[in-house]
Amino acid sequence: MFKPLFDTVQVAGNIAYRHDYTNHDDVKEGNLYLIWRWTKFPWNHYLKNSIAIGDGISYDSHPPFADREADKPVDDFSRLLNYLLVEITFALPSHPELQLAVRVHHRCTAWGTFPKNANAGSTNVGLGIRYYF
Numbered sequence: 001m002f003k004p005l006f007d008t009v010q011v012a013g014n015i016a017y018r019h020d021y022t023n024h025d026d027v028k029e030g031n032l033y034l035i036w037r038w039t040k041f042p043w044n045h046y047l048k049n050s051i052a053i054g055d056g057i058s059y060d061s062h063p064p065f066a067d068r069e070a071d072k073p074v075d076d077f078s079r080l081l082n083y084l085l086v087e088i089t090f091a092l093p094s095h096p097e098l099q100l101a102v103r104v105h106h107r108c109t110a111w112g113t114f115p116k117n118a119n120a121g122s123t124n125v126g127l128g129i130r131y132y133f
Contacts, residue, residue, distance in 0.1 A: 006036040012054065028061040031083045048091040058083035058107045081121070082110035089130070097132040 013032045019025070033056025041049060063077035087103040108121030 006038050007040055008037040010035040010037060029058060031058045032056050033083050033085065035085070045093055048093050048096050050089045052085070052087040054085040054087070056083045078109070078115050081107045081114050083107055099130045101128050101130050103128070
């Protein structure tokens with residue numbers, strides 16, 4: 001009678017290195033999060049896709065320039081922040097293991113949940129190819 005809204009729950013993590021050429025800001029980042037993914041669509045026999053939302057924690061080697069308010073000292077910022085992702089994937093039904101992914105990568109203090117409430121947060125949009133082995 002009742003069907004779950006999300007048919008897949010995943011535990012995921014990623015490690016990233018970012019270089020900001022404008023501000024010469026090299027940041028190493030690690031994220032650990034849960035993903036709730038919806039994969040059952042009526043058009044899956046033409047084009048397989050999924051929609052996902054994820055939430056967890058993010059840690060940076062130092063507060064990146066994009067997360068800081070300009071008039072505050074670096075020590076006022078937290079390296080540990082909330083991590084939120086929204087993702088859409090597309091794949092051919094004949095090759096569901098090869099996907100095109102569009103992801104929104106967002107870091108913030110989650111309305112003051114994380115310490116040192118001076119962080120402004122940041123949002124990045126990424127486009128990538130994923131292959132499931």
